[in-house]
Amino acid sequence: MSTAHTPAGALRRIAFLLERAREPSYRVQAFRTAAAVVAGLDDAELERRVRTKSLTDLKGIGDKTATVVVEAHRGDVPAYLQRLEESYAELTPLADEAAALRAALKGDLHAHSDWSDGGSPIRDMAEAAMSIGHEYLALTDHSPRLTVANGLSPARLEQQLDVVAALNEELAPFRILTGIECDINVDGSLDQTDELLGRLDVVVASVHSELRAPAAQMTERMLAAVENPHTDVLGHCTGRLVIGRRQRNGTQRPRPESEFDADAVFSACVAHGTAVEINSRPERLDPPRRLLTRAVELGCDFAIDTDAHAPGQLDWQDAGCARAVDCGVPTDRVINTRSAEQLLTRTHR
Incomplete structure (x- = not known):
């Protein structure tokens, strides 16, 4: 089961899981770039961006990464992260x-x-x-x-x-x-x-x-x-x-x-x-x-x-x-x- 993350933490966790699965580097970098952008916002600015739905106005944040930020900001496990975590849970565990x-x-x-x-x-x-x-x-x-x-x-x-x-x-x-x-x-x-x-x-x-x-x-x-x-x-x-x-x-x-x-x-x-x-x-x-x-x-x-x-x-x-x-x-x-x-x-x- 996934646990709660900060918005930047959720983006980094997604990047980590994509890297572990050998996904293309451009996909990984999108989430790492967004994590760096979000980590640079103070709490008030992040709150304002979420409330006004203006996250995608920031360079480095697109629709998919903005959705992750919004879901993590309200305390939920982002749906995309949840899917990735569940897919790895299905892998054969080590003996x-x-x-x-x-x-x-x-x-x-x-x-x-x-x-x-x-x-x-x-x-x-x-x-x-x-x-x-x-x-x-x-x-x-x-x-x-x-x-x-x-x-x-x-x-x-x-x-x-x-x-x-x-x-x-x-x-x-x-x-x-x-x-x-x-x-x-x-x-x-x-x-x-x-x-x-x-x-x-x-x-x-x-x-x-x-x-x-x-x-x-x-x-x-x-x-x-x-x-x-x-x-x-x-x-x-x-x-x-x-x-x-x-x-x-x-x-x-x-x-x-x-x-x-x-x-x-x-x-x-x-x-x-x-x-x-x-x-x-x-x-x-x-x-x-x-x-x-x-x-x-x-x-x-x-x-x-x-x-x-x-x-x-x-x-x-x-x-x-x-x-x-x-x-x-x-x-x-x-x-x-x-x-x-x-x-x-x-x-x-």
């Missing part, structure tokens, strides 16, 4: 073991903001993480080599560290962990300076280029990254897309897995304390079950992450938890079941 694992997660170690290719400000991502019960969120915007994703230069990353420090003072005890999703270069080096990587709380290292390289070459590349003392998490290790990204002609083409020696890479993860990411994005679900099972057998630790690019996507961890349980991942080997202090003891090795 007991997976639900227990999801409840044990204290945070997410892979998320993006509008500083790189995410769609929302850092504060919005943090507040969404708080709303679903997390104690921390690692902010892992892209590194500079990934220009298509507006990767952070060293100077921009320095600026982000200052922004995060200020937000952490305001949002405490919740904590935004400083981090990066760092490109693994072709030679296996990491795409950021050692000095900056040493200052971060969490480094997720991922391959984003030349994904069809020969297996031997990809293996050496991944081994070098895993063995790097700055690497904490190996991100979406096969690079596959089970749901293809939309092409210019409207088709969607899945992307096959990169080929590499999984036993060698996962054994190196164990030896060097690098966690294997269980990426929960619906289009990735990486690693595949056979590789996830093998990583369990070899003794890897894991991070169940969303790779979220919007607030609502932070609620995707259910999929990762279900796959983890199916493949026999022990809860005590999931590093984001630990407190921030315990996690930082590990990552600051």
Whole structure:
């Protein structure tokens, strides 16, 4: 059952649910824009706008979002929000073991903001993480080599560290962990300076280029990254897309897995304390079950992450938890079941 929200809160909740359902970004943005407009009104102005039916005179508020505002303002659950909540209530709930694992997660170690290719400000991502019960969120915007994703230069990353420090003072005890999703270069080096990587709380290292390289070459590349003392998490290790990204002609083409020696890479993860990411994005679900099972057998630790690019996507961890349980991942080997202090003891090795 839905609960009452402020007008701005109802608009944000709708945006969250649409993001979780992978609805088009323009639909989501309409509700987030309207929420920002309404949040900027004082009580008297909001009351006047509702009474005079002039909400749609405000830039950023249309007929649908105005209806949500009016219904929430009078204390009702907006009908559109109610429909969205009920549609999610019909989804199959997690089995007991997976639900227990999801409840044990204290945070997410892979998320993006509008500083790189995410769609929302850092504060919005943090507040969404708080709303679903997390104690921390690692902010892992892209590194500079990934220009298509507006990767952070060293100077921009320095600026982000200052922004995060200020937000952490305001949002405490919740904590935004400083981090990066760092490109693994072709030679296996990491795409950021050692000095900056040493200052971060969490480094997720991922391959984003030349994904069809020969297996031997990809293996050496991944081994070098895993063995790097700055690497904490190996991100979406096969690079596959089970749901293809939309092409210019409207088709969607899945992307096959990169080929590499999984036993060698996962054994190196164990030896060097690098966690294997269980990426929960619906289009990735990486690693595949056979590789996830093998990583369990070899003794890897894991991070169940969303790779979220919007607030609502932070609620995707259910999929990762279900796959983890199916493949026999022990809860005590999931590093984001630990407190921030315990996690930082590990990552600051």
